[in-house]
Amino acid sequence: MHPETVLLLVLAGVAVVVAARWLGDRTGLPSAALLTVAGLVYGLLPGPNLALDPEFVLAVLLPPLLYSAALDSSLIAIRDNLRTVVGLSVLLVLVTAMVVGVGFALWVPGATLAAGVALGAAVAPPDPVAALAVGRRVGLPPRLVTLIQGEGLLNDATALTLLTVAVAAATGDGFSTWSALGQFALSAAGGVLAGLAVAHGIRPLRRLRRDPLSSNAISLATPFAAYLLAESVHVSGVLAVVVAGLVIGHNAPYWTSGATRLQTDAVWRLVDFLLEGVVFLLIGNQLPAVIGGLGEYAPSTVVVAAAVTVGGVLLVRPLWLWLTEHAPQALHLRLGAGPEAEDGDPRTVPRQLSGREITVLSWAGTRGVITLAAVFTLPLSTDAGEPFPARDLLLFCAFLAVLVTLVGQGATFAPLVRRLGLRADAADGARLRNQARVAAVEAGLTRLDELQAEQHDHVDDAAIESVRGALRTRLDRYRRRLEVLSEAEGEIPMSPRYEAALRVRRAVIDAEREELLRWRDLGRLPDEGLRTLERELDHQENLLPSRPA
Structure with missing residues (x-):
């Protein structure tokens, strides 16, 4: 492609991404859905299209997106909800893949169980970007945000590992459950170790990371380092990136400066904005590629395959959530409790999800670029030289699952949350933040008393009194705010004096x-x-x- 054409496509892509953000802010529609539709429209127009290179997506686009999401997540919150997160990101992916695989083997002519499981593995992992963007805007409760985030961080590793096993079975000697489980366990454990190695490997650089520019360079390189390390030893690069991001995000506040954190946060927000925009445009732009190969299939076969795929994606998730939440308490894994957890600690066994929460989580399962990148890695032929079973049909079904969930569920997610009245208690969050502010200021006042008592020659009493006066002013303001918040429920009370x-x-x-x-x-x-x-x-x-x- 000519350099001027590439430059024109880049500029047009940035313009569309910015326009979708502007339109989404004013209409309430998720920008992910708007960008996907824009990509669809462009894909149908005459002119050059951008083919989705799965290796490029998995090695270049996915690591920074996952790493940024991991930095923005809470390791403690995920640990406290680990049972549900593991159920969604591992077990639900496996169940969805098997349901789709069995459906293809039974009802789709020319498909095999292994080929169906490969498709199921591709469509099983939700991409939480669209759901989280909408959920935060409408004030989704923190626990649901944690579950959606945790699932989105960990499910890609499960899906890609299962996809590898299923493709090997479809092109080789068949599907072995025990071999698949063993390979998955090895890949997952190796990915965790690789992520921990990278997270601890950059700790000696913490002196260098106090410089904002150096810190940003290291931060941008870290996800690629984790991915390359894991892939070089044939374990899960996706899981390595996620683990590295969670550990670094948890520990970074101990040894990064304020200027570094401000700049790093701004850099990653820009990276997310641009990469997510490119990803959703690419999704819509693949329509000609996935429709072109459907001519050899009977319409009834296409309809049945689409129904099996979309039905499996939409129905298995709510059924799984309901069954796991209503299973006998004795069957619940007591995951998520820290070593200090005691009886009565609410973190020991998180409370059961309500019907409204299950409904929202069920509708948050939007699929994204990882589904298309995964399904596009399917080989053209088997080891015996025969065409891969129903490959073009699998591509179409994966694209349809992405389109239905990303546009359909994504566009209706916010109205659903509002209709169910499922919102975070904003006043409770504000109350907690002000309590933390009071505690922080009191710690600062205590430190001032210690400095004055130590009577250092370089400590001036006038300077201490000046700082103490400013801290006490802030403390009084926070305490007055707490008095107002102590009686508030739901929305944060508006203060005309404060706004003025x-x-x-x-x-x-x-x-x-x-x-x-x-x-x-x-x-x-x-x-x-x-x-x-x-x-x-x-x-x-x-x-x-x-x-x-």
Whole structure:
């Protein structure tokens, strides 16, 4: 493809991604669904299309997306809900793959059990990007966010490992359950070890990571290092990336500077925004490729295969959630309790999911690019030189599952959550944050008392009193806020006085910024000085909350 054509496609892609974000913010529709539809429309137009290279997706696009999601997740929250997360990310993937595989073997002419399981493995893992974006916007409860996040982080490893086993069976000597389980266990354990090795391997670099630019370079390279290490020893690269991200995200606050965290967070948000946009555009753009090979199949065969695939994807998930949540308590694995957990600790056995929560989790199973990347890795032929069983039909069914869930479920997820009235208690979250603020300020006041008692020569009493006064002012503000929040339920109470104060502070910052620009335009302040002072004002503005919390 000509360089100018590539550049034009890149610029057009960025424009569409930005436009979808803008349209999604104003209509409430998920940008993932809008981008997929945009890719579909472009795929039907004359002109060059971008073919999905599965190796490129798995090795280049997937590691940074998974790593960023892992950094943004909570290792403690996933541990506390480990039973449900493991059930969704491992067992549900295996069950879905087997249901689709058996359905293909029974009702789809020309398909084999191994080929059906390969398709089932590809369509089994949900991609939580669309559901999480919508869920956070509508205020989904934290536990459901954790479950969706944890499932999305871990299920890809299960699916890709099972896919490898199923493809080997379809092209070789057949499907062996025990061989599949052994290979899965080995791949998973190796992936965890590889991820831990990378997470601990970068710890000696923590002095270097205090420099924001060096830290960003290391952070961007880490997911690829984890993936390459794991793949080089033939274990799960996906799981290695996830484990590395969870461990590093949990431990990084101990040894990274504030400037590093601010810049790293901004960099990863930009990476997520662009890569997710590219991924969803690529999904829609594959329509010509998956439809082109359907001519050799009877319409009835296509309909049956589509019904088996989409039915398995949509029906197995809610049935699994209901059965596992209503199983006898004795059958529940007591996973998720830390070594310090005692009787009565709510983390020992998480509470049962309600019917509304099961409904929301069932509708959060949107499929994404990992499904298409996985199914596009199916070989063209078997070891005997025969065509891979029903390969073009498998591609179409996988694409249809992605389209139905990503556009159908993605576009209706927010209305469903609102209709069920399943929202996080915003006041409770604000109350907890203010309690933490009070505790942090009190710790700072205690440290000031210790410094004053130690009577260091370089510690000035006037400086201590100045800092103490500022801390006490903040402490009084947080305590007053707690008094208001202590009686609130559901929504955060709005304070006209507080909002007025925020408007005044923003107006003052705007006036300061305008005066600095006037000085620059008059030639009294060089641009370098302007940028330094603007950063100071930007940090002050960034500290102002959009809502009282």
